[in-house]
Amino acid sequence: MTDTVDDRAISTSRQMRLARVRAAMARDGFDVLLLSIGADLPWLSGYEAMPLERPTVLVLSRDADAILVVPELEAPRVHEDPALFELRPWREGEDAVGLIADLVGAAKRIGVSDRMWAGLLLGIQSHLPSASFDRASKVTGAIRAVKDDFEITMLKRAGAAADLVAASLLSGEIPLLGCTEASVSAAIGQRLRDAGHAKVNFAIVGSGPNAASPHHEAGERIIGSSETVVCDFGGTFYGGYEVGYCSDITRTVVTGQPSPELVELYDVLEAAQAAAVAGVELGATCASIDGIGRKLIDDGGYGQYFIHRIGHGIGIEEHEDPYMTGGNETKIVSGHAFSVEPGIYLPGRMGVRIEDIIVAHTEGTIRCNQVDHALHIVEA
Secondary structure, three states, rough: OOOOOOHHHHHHHHHHHHHHHHHHHHHOOEEEEEEEEOOOOHHOOOOOOOOOOOEEEEEEEOOOOOOOEHHHHHHHHHOOOOOOOOOEOOOOOOHHHHHHHHHOOOOOEEEEEOOOOHHHHHHHHHOOOOOOOEEEEHHHHHHHOOOOHHHHHHHHHHHHEEEEEEHHOOOOOOOOOHHHHHHHHHHHHHHHHHEEEEEEEEEEEHHHHHHHOOOOOOOEEEEOOOOOEEEEEEEEEEOOOOOOEEEOOEEEEEEEOOOHHHHHHOOOOOOOHHHHHHHHOOOOOOHHHHHHHHHHHHHHHHHHOOOOOOOOOOOOOOOOOEOOOOOOOOOOOOOOEEEOOEEEEOOOOOOEEEEEEEEOOOOOEOOOOOOOOOOOOOOO
């Protein structure tokens, strides 16, 4: 696997994805997929639609050429690739929904994007009353979860860019003491952009008791001394290509000398995260990765304070298949990319979390994040 790609290789990869999707459609009895806003559209076509009310749909038939229906004003943004699809712009005032329905024709089983606007779906259904509709992700989800070489390269580059920000946090370059959570969040976001991210998807900063809320929204609370500060952040990295891939990393710091309780708690967390990463191997199940980390936290006496799954898939979207959670018996294969992020949260007091992005691979586990996991004291 190399870290260099060219446009021709990307087009070839997308053609291979289309072929796999069509084979899965035939296997599962889907006639047409209607892929609108969401990740499936750029993954297959290279075109990332704006989330507008104007209909944009890739009409992907099992046995016919794919047709990308876009508003005329959006057509200049599309990089046309005849090997993938035919472009069909629609003019303002034209019945775009009727056009899509006409392209679907007599198809009986149709898969639609999970994120398609409800209004668009209802309009299509009114034109096709005899068709049945289902989630397109039943076809695309498992296929998109397996990243190809280009996608792995992009995840590694996104992770390396996020690492630069995490390293600046651990070194004390980002002021914490006496600052509001919101100002720290803004500083992290700006550093993500400076490191090459086009978009900041989130920059969670939870301090003191707020660190016990995994998805805390940074606010006006001022960060005090000897508090844990959980910083979970990520963005979308394009790196000169037309489709972006996500980063996601969490590091916890403390603003002063940690208490013995915090040291003990963090040691349990760090061991659990390391063990779960070490347990990533081809053929293991998603549930087993969750179980490895969860058992160590349970054994350490903090089981009730680990309140979420240990990880989620990542790619074009921040959260996608596969999900590292109990009950998910999906087997890990080469190309699965996901987070490993156990956390321990003591309500009203403090919280800690460590997160890295991992890619399972035949050549060995790929770590997209390399920044130190130890509990750093940041007194700046």
